[in-house]
Amino acid sequence: EVQLVESGGGLVQPGRSLRLSCVASGFIFDDYAMNWVRQAPGKGLEWISGISWNSVTIAYADSVKGRFTISRDNAKKSVYLEMNSLRADDTALYYCAKAHHLLWDHFDHWGQGTLVAVSS
């Protein structure tokens, strides 16, 4: 069974940093691209970053470009999201999502999410 478990969320002050982690199990992790998607309170789903299986191709939404960094460690079956210069509008539930196969593919499994709240 595919499982994705996010961690690292919490309450953080504006301008500070946070690192999210997502540990995968139940599939051959290094065969698949991975993504981060967020949902702000009362809003829809927003894709924010994706990384190919070998970390060669990485992309970001304009809203986080230059502030967030995605990475992965295939040996640890984990994908990470380093979030810097956090703003109030980064407050959201952050989901880790597995691509069906390729980087530009639909997301066939999602984690439960980790909540990030940015407030002074």
Added chain:
Amino acid sequence: DIQMTQSPSSLSASVGDRVTITCRASQGIINYLAWYQHQPGKVPKALIYAASTLQSGVPSRFSGSGSGREFTLTISSLQPEDVGTYYCQRYNSAPPTFGGGTKVEIK
């Protein structure tokens, strides 16, 4: 960037009704279109990909159609457990944009 526009933004229908949600892309995306169901307190769930391919385990009352710029998600007979918000997503290139969502309620 390619924009995805869903309509309606919300709908209320009776159990057993046929429900149709539309998603329009600002540019052609061939068939690189997925549909997701997101229920309160639950994880988003993939229903359809490649515009019309049913994800494994999804009930057959869900179907998708379309290509190019216009796509539809149809629930042939609405059930109480189908309540939630439905999103389309195009995924042919970065950014893989979601539509704004359609909230489905039972009348």
